Amino acid sequence: MKILIIEDEEGLRESIEEYFTEAGNICETAASYTAALAKVELYRYDCILLDITLPGGNGIDILKTLKANNYTDGVLIISAKNSLDDRLQGLDLGADDYLVKPFHLSELKARVSAIIRRKMFNGSNVLNFNELNIDLMAKTVAVNGIPVKFTRKEFALLIYFISNKGKVISKNAIAEHLWGDGIDLANNFDFIYSHIKNIRKKIMEAGGKDYIYAAYGMGYKFADQ
């Protein structure tokens, strides 16, 4: 996968680059409007992470350039501006998704994976991981070809894990992904554990492997070790 990160804030750009860099991924970065425009005009990417406020110009104009040239790169807008107008304008202009700062890198990864998946599979949208086959349209999971029933949250969590395989995901990130903003009242995320336990159990009962590891009480990691 080839990803372009257009973000002027160095700290954020580096973290994203580090998080996305793994076997099979190529990450490129641009810190300004002109640098971004130069890259976008020369190369094609599977997904472009686009910050709206850039030194030297507006990210929206980069999006317009892409669309004017009929480039089909996936675009995810990352913006500090959580305004409906920006969001609608971005999506109207053909951006695939819109993520508001601050966000968890795992959330970003999940969104980017979803965009790339949609582009690659042209909507057929089946996610395979070893013995797991997940149909994202029908929202069904099969382990070794045997259908396994997951609840909505378990399904969402499983996809989140697979999108971030090999990464430690903090409990906070999981909680925010599943419950949104309402989660701050729960200081202990014990109820996350019950979902994870269920996923583990369901996969293993169908003959799958246990892929979910607890990481030092901070979070969980989905990996094929």
Next chain:
Amino acid sequence: MKLSERYNRVNLIATIVIMLITGAIYYLAISLILTNQKDNSLEVEEHEIFDYVKLNHHLPQVFESKDQQITFISAEPNSVKREFFNTTYYREKDEAESGRGLISSVTVGGRYYKILIVESKVETEDLIQIIFGITIGVILLLLLVLVITNRLILGRLWQPFYGILSELKLFNVTDNREMPMSNTSIDEFNELQAEVSAMAERVKKDYKDLKTFTENASHELLTPIAVINSKLDTLIQTENFSEHQSKLLNDLYSAVSRLSRLNQSLLLLVKIENKLLNDRQHLDLQELIEELLYQLEDIFGDKEITVTSSLSEKEIEASNYLIEILLNNLIINAVRHNRTGGEIIINLTAENLTIKNTGEQIALNPENIFTRFHKASTSEGSGLGLTISKQICESLGYQLVYSYEAPYHIFTVTF
């Protein structure tokens, strides 16, 4: 007391007192003049008697007259002192009238006589009465005219003042509406209006500056928070943490997420106040609540809270984003301030939505629970949740009120 009422009262009392005093002076003056006149006529009569006596050397014959009685009485020499006096005048039989008399004396042929001339004052008094009556009539008419003109003129004169007053009552710092200038030819009101408008502009500008500051500050904070968040996410990818380090990282995560939520809340408040979230969609409230309850199932379970809901169909036109925040805030609030094993009762009807929850067995002060950063010391929230809820309700024209009916804290949204 209204200004015009006050003014009228003072004005009327003063007018009446002055009128009474003038009336009295008027009455006295007229009666003095008329008495004087009577006295003159008495004197004329006296002189006629003297002339007659001087010429004829005997007393004149006295004729019965309608308005005048002259009597001669012989008296001791020099016993009579000349004087005017008020008396009663008897015209035929016993009809008493007020009269004016003159006692004088004359010596005729060595004999001393006391002269008593009495004239009826009836005509004079009639005259006084008529004059006085007319005067009173004029005074009353004057008062009436005064009251009416005062009322009319004052009402009209103060019209611009009441206009400015009603504008002030409608004044709202968050409103962008300009104050309409009403034209008046009165300098004081023009000045007042100009000052009020200028003040309103200043207040609005200050408020706007403050809002812009909040917005900018919150925006500027977003990037560093995003960096901290991403660095933490990166940090936990590096393996091998001790239990102690994990605990520290967890604390950092919660603090950052709280900071970020607080920041989002501030931005949201500014946006609601700026009416930047005005989009309207057709929303099925029942469905939204059911969805939210499903979403929050685990959180209820975690605190062992029993949720009972009775939802009837209710559709509204509102911003989906705002309604979700409103519902989320109210329900999360009911969880946050609940006790373990407590209860939440949600009721949706066509008129209102009530969310009841158990919790501390004491009513909260409804005055300040909706103010910013007001929160219980034990609360982990931002202190902005209810403020935001209230603002959302206001922006949608709903009412949000708090009440307490032991053991439930109740929040009611009236559509």
